[in-house]
Amino acid sequence: MRLVKHHSSTRRSITSRRPANTQKHKTEVSAGGLVFKKTGNGIMIAMLKDSYGKWTFPKGHVEKGESYIKAAAREIEEEMSLKDLRPAGKLGVIDIWFRDRFEEKGVLIHKYIHYFLFKVDSKALLVKPKIKEKGEQISAVKWISISEIEKQSSYKDMRPIVGLAFKKLNFDRKK
Numbered sequence: 001m002r003l004v005k006h007h008s009s010t011r012r013s014i015t016s017r018r019p020a021n022t023q024k025h026k027t028e029v030s031a032g033g034l035v036f037k038k039t040g041n042g043i044m045i046a047m048l049k050d051s052y053g054k055w056t057f058p059k060g061h062v063e064k065g066e067s068y069i070k071a072a073a074r075e076i077e078e079e080m081s082l083k084d085l086r087p088a089g090k091l092g093v094i095d096i097w098f099r100d101r102f103e104e105k106g107v108l109i110h111k112y113i114h115y116f117l118f119k120v121d122s123k124a125l126l127v128k129p130k131i132k133e134k135g136e137q138i139s140a141v142k143w144i145s146i147s148e149i150e151k152q153s154s155y156k157d158m159r160p161i162v163g164l165a166f167k168k169l170n171f172d173r174k175k
Contacts, residue, residue: 025097031071048141086120087118097109
């Protein structure tokens, strides 16, 4: 809000005009998931190391006509080679702002990401995808104990999503 001089006093003026220095942004919608399996060692969660060198969960753009949950399952299969995913609930939506470094370098992006919880067979194996010529890269995938997820997860905005997964899995983080 800017101050506008009116007569001899100063008062606030609200305007719908966009200041000249305001940059437009692009809005994107993605979907992803937290995938778990139950093993003799307890609940394990699938994670990947993204292009920024941070540990997180699979996600990607929703294609035209695709439901959020189908997009999440497709992205998980593409990024981790996990199949036979069984949906175990919706975990919520987060929205993030960032500057694109890969597709449209420098463009300001406002992204909404819909997350779901999925279960796979206890013997499910992760496979890192092949290196792409351009775009974002996944450098590693791994199963991690549910008790280590909060320490391993690199993004603070994922905490509410991880918390909801804990509730759905009846995991008490205080133990």
